[in-house]
Amino acid sequence: MPTPPGVLIDRVSHEDIPEICALYRRVWEAVRAEVPPEFLKGAVPGALEFTSRMEGVTYFVARDGKRLLGAVGCAFSAGNCRLVDLAVDADVRRKGVGTALVLTAVDWARRNQAKEVWIDALARFQGAHALFRHAGFQEAGLLHRHYWNEDVKFFEKPL
Ligand SMILES: CC(C)(COP(=O)(O)OP(=O)(O)OC[C@H]1O[C@@H](n2cnc3c(N)ncnc32)[C@H](O)[C@@H]1OP(=O)(O)O)[C@@H](O)C(=O)NCCC(=O)NCCS
Numbered sequence: 004m005p006t007p008p009g010v011l012i013d014r015v016s017h018e019d020i021p022e023i024c025a026l027y028r029r030v031w032e033a034v035r036a037e038v039p040p041e042f043l044k045g046a047v048p049g050a051l052e053f054t055s056r057m058e059g060v061t062y063f064v065a066r067d068g069k070r071l072l073g074a075v076g077c078a079f080s081a082g083n084c085r086l087v088d089l090a091v092d093a094d095v096r097r098k099g100v101g102t103a104l105v106l107t108a109v110d111w112a113r114r115n116q117a118k119e120v121w122i123d124a125l126a127r128f129q130g131a132h133a134l135f136r137h138a139g140f141q142e143a144g145l146l147h148r149h150y151w152n153e154d155v156k157f158f159e160k161p162l
């Protein structure tokens with residue numbers, strides 16, 4: 004699954020912070036009516052909050068030369084790598100950007116000796132689940148009313 008033509012995936016830099024925060028705002032404000040308000044708070048960090056997240060999480064961004072199209076983070080813990088804050092701008096979805104980000108993150112996890120990569124998503128985010136399966140993840144379980152009264156699905160990919 005090659006990266007889509009014209010798209011570059013790279014480590015996030017401090018100069019990207021305003022753009023990445025704007026991306027998360029666009030992506031999650033669009034579903035404001037469908038998700039708990041607490042979810043939105045976590046999903047749309049301000050610049051200061053994102054800067055402090057960058058201390059513990061390695062972020063990758065997708066760009067097309069003009070703008071930032073998507074992002075994902077890798078958080079390492081106890082020998083595994085959790086993917087966090089995955090988002091792709093609505094107007095460039097279904098072109099392989101999400102897959103390219105996830106596979107870059109998986110490669111990073113492998114190169115950093117993680118034994119497994121995992122990701123969770125609200126059970127209602129079925130498009131995201133389809134992407135995880137497409138990228139080779141298997142469904143690992145479901146926790147009921149796990150985040151703000153919402154069911155959450157877990158996916159894993161042993162390395
Ligand atoms: C989920 C998300 C990251 C997918 O990004 P994307 O760039 O569109 O994903 P891709 O183009 O790489 O999709 C690859 C495959 O995954 C599956 N897929 C992705 N989105 C899908 C959707 N909405 N419905 C059904 N299948 C989907 C398809 O099999 C797709 O291949 P195809 O387009 O050839 O059919 C994007 O829709 C998004 O940002 N959504 C809102 C935020 C979100 O849900 N983040 C994840 C929370 S954990």
